[in-house]
Amino acid sequence: MxxxxxxxxxxxxxxxxxxxxxxxxxxxxxxxxxxxxxxxxxxAHEAPAGHDHGEEELVSRPxxxxxxxxxxxxxxxxxxxxxxxxxxxxxxxxxxxxxxxxxxxxxxxxxxxxxxxxxxxxxxxxxAVGDPDTINGRTLLYVVMVLVGLAATAIAVATARRVTAGPWARWAAGVAAFLVPVIAAWQLLPAVNEVPADFxxxxxxxxxxxxxxxxxxxxxxxxxxxxxxxxxxxxxxxxxxx
Structure with a gap:
C-alpha cells in the first residue's frame, strides 16, 4: 500500500x-x-561612464x-x-x-x-531586493520559521486529540495551540527589511x-x-x- x-x-x-x-x-x-x-x-546608472559592470548571464532569461x-x-x-x-x-x-x-x-x-x-x-x-551578503542568514531564518510551523502543527494536532468536549472545543484548542508558538516566533525572530527605498x-x-x-x-x-x-x-x- x-x-x-x-x-x-x-x-x-x-x-x-x-x-x-x-x-x-x-x-x-x-x-x-x-x-x-x-x-x-x-x-547602469551607478556604473562610471565608459565602464561596463555587466556580467554575462550563466542562463539566459528564456x-x-x-x-x-x-x-x-x-x-x-x-x-x-x-x-x-x-x-x-x-x-x-x-x-x-x-x-x-x-x-x-x-x-x-x-x-x-x-x-x-x-x-x-x-x-x-x-x-534587485535583498543584500547578497545576508543571504545565508536570511535562509537560516526562513528555515527556522518552517520548523516552527511544522512543530506548531504537530502541537495543534496533539492538543486537539486530547480534547473530548466536542468538535468546536477541539478546533479552538488546536488553533490556539498552533497560534501561540507561531505568533511568538513572529515577534521574537529578527525582522528583515532590505527593500530599496526606490523600489x-x-x-x-x-x-x-x-x-x-x-x-x-x-x-x-x-x-x-x-x-x-x-x-x-x-x-x-x-x-x-x-
Missing part, C-alpha cells in the same frame, strides 16, 4: 508542480522581468523561463513523495476518516505550516502575491488530485466482490 501511495504522490506532485509552474509563468515571470529591468537600469517548469516539476516530485509517506503514517490515526478528506486536510496544513507561516514573517522578494511598492506586492499564489495553486491542485485518487481507490476496492 505504501508503494502505491508513493507512486501516486510522485505522479500527482509532478502534475501539480507543472500546473503551479504555469501559474508562475503567467503571473510571476512578468514581475521578475520588471524587477530585472529595474536592477539593470540601476546598475532558458530560465523554460527551467521554471523543470524546477516546479522536480519540486512537485519531491514534495509528493514526502507527502505520500507522511499520509501513509496518518491514515486511520488522525484527521478525517475519509481518504480524500484526510488528503485535503493534510495538504491544507502543509501549506499553512511550510508556506504561509514563514511567508508572513519573511515574504519572497524579487530580483516600486506595487511591483513588490504583485511579485509576492504571485509567489504565494503559485504555492497555493500547487497545494490546492495536489490536495484535490491526491484526495480524489485516494477516494477512487477506496471505491474500487469496495466494488470488488469478496
Amino acid at each position: 505504501i508503494r502505491t501511495l508513493l507512486v501516486r504522490g510522485l505522479l500527482v506532485g509532478l502534475l501539480a508542480g507543472l500546473v503551479a509552474g504555469g501559474f508562475a509563468f503567467v503571473f510571476g515571470e512578468p514581475r521578475v522581468d520588471s524587477a530585472i529591468a529595474l536592477e539593470e537600469a540601476h546598475a 532558458g530560465q523561463k523554460a527551467g521554471l517548469f523543470l524546477a516546479t516539476g522536480l519540486y512537485g516530485l519531491a514534495v509528493g513523495g514526502i507527502f505520500a509517506l507522511v499520509y501513509a503514517g496518518l491514515r486511520g490515526r488522525v484527521g478525517p476518516r475519509s481518504e480524500g478528506g484526510l488528503a485535503l486536510a493534510a495538504a491544507g496544513m502543509a501549506f499553512v505550516a511550510i508556506i504561509l507561516v514563514p511567508f508572513v514573517k519573511y515574504p519572497a522578494n524579487p530580483p 516600486p511598492a506595487t511591483l513588490l506586492w504583485q511579485f509576492r502575491v504571485a509567489s504565494l499564489g503559485t504555492q497555493l495553486v500547487f497545494w490546492t491542485a495536489f490536495g484535490v488530485l491526491f484526495g480524489w485518487l485516494c477516494d477512487r481507490a477506496v471505491r474500487r476496492r469496495a466494488a470488488v466482490p469478496v
Whole structure:
C-alpha cells in the first residue's frame, strides 16, 4: 500500500508542480522581468561612464523561463513523495476518516505550516531586493520559521486529540495551540527589511502575491488530485466482490 501511495504522490506532485509552474509563468515571470529591468537600469546608472559592470548571464532569461517548469516539476516530485509517506503514517490515526478528506486536510496544513507561516514573517522578494551578503542568514531564518510551523502543527494536532468536549472545543484548542508558538516566533525572530527605498511598492506586492499564489495553486491542485485518487481507490476496492 505504501508503494502505491508513493507512486501516486510522485505522479500527482509532478502534475501539480507543472500546473503551479504555469501559474508562475503567467503571473510571476512578468514581475521578475520588471524587477530585472529595474536592477539593470540601476546598475547602469551607478556604473562610471565608459565602464561596463555587466556580467554575462550563466542562463539566459528564456532558458530560465523554460527551467521554471523543470524546477516546479522536480519540486512537485519531491514534495509528493514526502507527502505520500507522511499520509501513509496518518491514515486511520488522525484527521478525517475519509481518504480524500484526510488528503485535503493534510495538504491544507502543509501549506499553512511550510508556506504561509514563514511567508508572513519573511515574504519572497524579487530580483534587485535583498543584500547578497545576508543571504545565508536570511535562509537560516526562513528555515527556522518552517520548523516552527511544522512543530506548531504537530502541537495543534496533539492538543486537539486530547480534547473530548466536542468538535468546536477541539478546533479552538488546536488553533490556539498552533497560534501561540507561531505568533511568538513572529515577534521574537529578527525582522528583515532590505527593500530599496526606490523600489516600486506595487511591483513588490504583485511579485509576492504571485509567489504565494503559485504555492497555493500547487497545494490546492495536489490536495484535490491526491484526495480524489485516494477516494477512487477506496471505491474500487469496495466494488470488488469478496
